[in-house]
Amino acid sequence: MDRALSIGRLAERSGTNPPTIRYYEQIGLLKRPDRREGGHRTYGQTDLTRLTFIRRCREFGFPIEQVRSLVDLLENEDRSCTDARDLARDNLTLVQAKLEALRALETNLIQMVNDCEAVCVGGPGPNCVILEDLSEPSRSKCQGC
């Protein structure tokens, strides 16, 4: 019903901040909106849809340049959705790599905290097992040696 949205309302409804919207406009991800007499931006339903799409993409971890491709895909009848699948698949691979690293990190941190509580908690800083652990060179690169 409400067609003309201020930047603040658009921000609210799309889950963004006004400065972020201006930033997206600046980098050409959102097109320049109409202005009121005083210079304030006004937006319509189409802008809300597009911005929501952009935010979703960002939540899904797509970097801005990929979001640009996806927006293009969404608005261009001539492009095949295979591109969208490929982008999603690349993104999935990245997410899975990050997951693996984070899981290893979690295991290590849990171990550190537990060891500290069992062995040295309350003792002098330099003797703490956590600091000892952190002083060892990384084992992540050569598991075998």
Added chain:
Amino acid sequence: MDRALSIGRLAERSGTNPPTIRYYEQIGLLKRPDRREGGHRTYGQTDLTRLTFIRRCREFGFPIEQVRSLVDLLENEDRSCTDARDLARDNLTLVQAKLEALRALETNLIQMVNDCEAVCVGGPGPNCVILEDLSEPSRSKCQGC
């Protein structure tokens, strides 16, 4: 044996880049090293140990300011290791939150890719189920509604 390391060798042995080492020096995380006649930096075993510690902390996701605390902890007899445990615990909480978000992301992305392959792959971009999914407002904030 080799006491005097150039910045390049130190970088190699610690798994860092020379500019990163200079950056750590600049922000006061590494102390200013001795110089040769010509101005080149030289490092010893202590520097290698400290830098290795810093890199490990960074690999574990500690932000620079926390690394600063941990270094202080490591070199200060008067501080208790409870502080180290608390920092590790805070970090663990953050890691676990990230893990949860990434797992949800992974599930969503897998779903998208699979759906696309089952339903629309090869079709025109704008009809792709992936783009439809991305156009829906986020459900992550209110699971129930």
Added chain:
DNA sequence: GCTTGAACCTCAAGTGACTTGAAGTCCTAC
């Protein structure tokens, strides 16, 4: 119609943790 204060405007700089580039100097091996 006037006032108040929230929301808006632009432009520039800041964030974190580095990386990259330019332009010049030093060191080592041949």
Added chain:
DNA sequence: GTAGGACTTCAAGTCACTTGAGGTTCAAGC
């Protein structure tokens, strides 16, 4: 002696915004 690789400093770039300064416009209440 010389070639070229490693080093030096300083500044600017990266990503995706966020924050701040300083000024203007809008909507609501009186």
